[in-house]
Amino acid sequence: MKKLFTIIALSLGICFGGVAFADDIVTGDATEAVVAVVGDAGTEVAVEPAAEVLDTGTTAWMMTSAALVIMMCIPGLAMFYAGMVNTKNVLSVFSQFFATAGVVSILWIVFGYSIATDTTGMEEGVFNLHSFIGGTGALFLAHLTPDNIVGGMPESVLITFLMSFAIITPAIVAGGFAERMKFVSAILFLALWFTFVYAPVSHMVWGGPGSLMANWGVLDFAGGTAVHINSGIAALAACLVIGKRKGYLQHPMPPHNLTICLVGAGFVWLGWFGFNVGSAVAVNGTAGMAMLNTQIGACSGVLGWMIVEWIKNGRPSALGLASGALAGLVGITPGCAFVGPIGAVIVGLMTGAVCFFFVSVVKRKFGYDDTLDVFGLHGIGGMVGAILTGILCVPAFGGTENVQIVPQVIAQFKGVLFTIVYGFVVSWIILKAIDKTIGLRVDAETESVGLDQSEHSENAYNL
Numbered sequence: 001m002k003k004l005f006t007i008i009a010l011s012l013g014i015c016f017g018g019v020a021f022a023d024d025i026v027t028g029d030a031t032e033a034v035v036a037v038v039g040d041a042g043t044e045v046a047v048e049p050a051a052e053v054l055d056t057g058t059t060a061w062m063m064t065s066a067a068l069v070i071m072m073c074i075p076g077l078a079m080f081y082a083g084m085v086n087t088k089n090v091l092s093v094f095s096q097f098f099a100t101a102g103v104v105s106i107l108w109i110v111f112g113y114s115i116a117t118d119t120t121g122m123e124e125g126v127f128n129l130h131s132f133i134g135g136t137g138a139l140f141l142a143h144l145t146p147d148n149i150v151g152g153m154p155e156s157v158l159i160t161f162l163m164s165f166a167i168i169t170p171a172i173v174a175g176g177f178a179e180r181m182k183f184v185s186a187i188l189f190l191a192l193w194f195t196f197v198y199a200p201v202s203h204m205v206w207g208g209p210g211s212l213m214a215n216w217g218v219l220d221f222a223g224g225t226a227v228h229i230n231s232g233i234a235a236l237a238a239c240l241v242i243g244k245r246k247g248y249l250q251h252p253m254p255p256h257n258l259t260i261c262l263v264g265a266g267f268v269w270l271g272w273f274g275f276n277v278g279s280a281v282a283v284n285g286t287a288g289m290a291m292l293n294t295q296i297g298a299c300s301g302v303l304g305w306m307i308v309e310w311i312k313n314g315r316p317s318a319l320g321l322a323s324g325a326l327a328g329l330v331g332i333t334p335g336c337a338f339v340g341p342i343g344a345v346i347v348g349l350m351t352g353a354v355c356f357f358f359v360s361v362v363k364r365k366f367g368y369d370d371t372l373d374v375f376g377l378h379g380i381g382g383m384v385g386a387i388l389t390g391i392l393c394v395p396a397f398g399g400t401e402n403v404q405i406v407p408q409v410i411a412q413f414k415g416v417l418f419t420i421v422y423g424f425v426v427s428w429i430i431l432k433a434i435d436k437t438i439g440l441r442v443d444a445e446t447e448s449v450g451l452d453q454s455e456h457s458e459n460a461y462n463l
Contacts, residue, residue, distance in 0.1 A: 301328015
């Protein structure tokens with residue numbers, strides 16, 4: 001009962017503390033809020049109720065995309081992660097995912113959507129406070145009515161689609177500290193991380209003209225920086241602060257069920273079409289190109305990982321093939337609508353190869369225990385994809401952007417570096433604060449018993 005009251009108190013504190021934080025930053029009128037939408041090159045779409053005509057095709061696709069991204073998270077990523085942990089920690093992974101979905105969804109409604117999308121006070125080319133965080137015009141979604149149309153769809157559909165991104169990004173982070181963090185600490189960390197890292201960074205990336213990365217000219221179509229580098233660097237900070245699992249690098253820790261893992265990877269692959277193609281926020285040629293390049297990136301990632309693993313280990317592994325697909329998907333995400341098919345092949349091959357190197361060589365060399373390779377797949381894959389987007393987006397390489405390579409690559413580097421530094425520092429501060437108060441890690445006995453039994457009094461398998 002004491003734990004229950006603690007969790008409720010923490011949840012209320014996050015909700016109302018986040019609102020207070022947002023109110024301190026900026027004030028706005030819900031009826032005049034201008035909301036930016038994830039879209040082609042950060043295109044801004046104004047929220048003007050009843051001013052636009054409903055496009056049933058776009059609406060149907062965006063509804064489908066939101067559902068695909070939710071499926072990509074639960075059961076997709078949850079199964080991929082759960083298959084790789086020890087039998088005694090399977091349910092802890094699923095529990096963290098379900099709880100994260102519940103908490104983040106409510107936070108998204110209360111203040112997340114507002115501070116991520118409200119563009120009040122922003123001006124193209126101008127750097128101000130609003131370049132970093134959105135306004136408060138959409139707090140509690142008080143402005144929302146069934147007649148609000150944005151980009152040809154009900155605003156409620158857009159809110160749900162963006163909510164799915166907000167759910168899966170913290171869930172990705174959980175793979176970095178799997179099998180050793182207290183349940184209440186994990187949920188508190190992910191809620192605070194969503195509030196102070198994900199929501200502001202998503203605004204900086206997709207806030208439209210006047211946002212930090214739009215002013216820099218950064219290209220990120222569907223989340224290379226805001227989602228993958230962001231989550232990867234947070235997972236690295238988490239595994240460094242919490243420390244290694246008992247017995248890490250001293251005895252084998254193989255996945256307990258590769259079949260579940262591979263099925264989960266398949267769901268993630270399928271859901272990624274909602275993730276990337278849905279980011280066009282339309283049914284058009286841009287969406288079609290994003291769809292083709294997403295598939296090419298995944299398949300090329302499989303080949304890139306497989307070739308390097310075959311050379312190094314003498315044979316490809318099933319887990320490696322699935323990891324290669326995910327690496328390719330991560331790599332193509334920032335540029336899926338900006339590069340051509342050949343560019344997508346290059347991105348997938350490079351990302352698959354580089355991620356294999358980080359997962360199999362760099363991680364072991366430096367000894368950090370990123371349990372499920374979140375940094376190695378999402379962090380590194382996002383970095384590789386972001387930089388290659390700056391090179392391969394030009395027409396000379398089959399891309400769609402009329403930019404110069406050197407300035408664009410510099411802009412991409414700035415976006416990557418800022419995300420790394422901001423994400424790592426804020427994540428580290430949040431983790432240290434939790435560790436000093438309620439503690440991050442379970443005790444040694446609890447870790448030996450397993451989180452399923454100790455944290456949830458349940459077992460994944462009752463045989």
